[in-house]
Amino acid sequence: MIVIPAIDLLDGRCVRLTQGDYNRSQVYSGDPAGTARQFVLWGAERLHLVDLGAARRGGLNNRQALGKIREAVKSLNPGVVIEAGGGIRTEGDVEELLGLGIDRLIIGTLLVKEPQTVESWIARYGRVFIAGIDARNGLVRVAGWEEASAIQDEDLARQAADMGFESLIYTNIERDGALTGPDIEATLRIARAAALPVILSGGVGSPEDIRRIARASAAGEGKIWGAITGKALYEGRLDLAEAIRLSREL
Secondary structure (H helix, E strand, C coil): CEEEEEEEEECCEEEEEECCEEEEEEEEECCHHHHHHHHHHCCCCEEEEEEHHHHCCCCCCCHHHHHHHHHHHHCCCCCCEEEEECCCCCHHHHHHHHHCCCCEEEECHHHHHCHHHHHHHHHHHCCCEEEEEEEECCEEEECCCCEEEEEEHHHHHHHHHHHCCCEEEEEEHHHCCCCCCCCHHHHHHHHHHHCCCEEEECCCCCHHHHHHHHHHHHHCCCCEEEEEECHHHHCCCCCHHHHHHHHCCC
């Protein structure tokens, strides 16, 4: 199980939202590239980037900041994998992000609204896509979590596996930014449904949370391949180097 630090971008700054609410945002850094460099210096092998501006329809994207992050970490460790999501709606978006050096693209809204489009991208560009499934009470939400759907999270996970996604990120929206602990049970449920490598997102707030996720992953009842953490790092509740060490103990 690997620990993946998150950088959420809004107006060129590093922020965190609480439960996806744009009106409840906290700015943590005006230098996202510097934040990314520090995470890599502390041992991160993978970074999770979210373009919150692009995710919100009509918002300004943060592609320039994404490019600066890629350049900033390349000099430290060319092998760092960068996954990015938010507002990927056209093939032009896909080509622009891959051209910036982004390794994995997270698809959420379009997976729900235009699955045939996404299937054509997978056929053309290969297994560079991660399914982003964000749910509240088991029902998927899209468009920066501002739109509800009637789709069950497990059903979408199975669909993503059938479509050929490389992996899946599962977020319990109610846990996101709340520091109340991860929803391990629901993430394992999704992992069993999809039979794909699944990354847990939302709720990680302490070293003990990392231990619990690592134990669940080691138990083998559905594979939690990684865990994303953001707010806990920015607020000093979790030391990234320690979290990485804990994730490797089992």
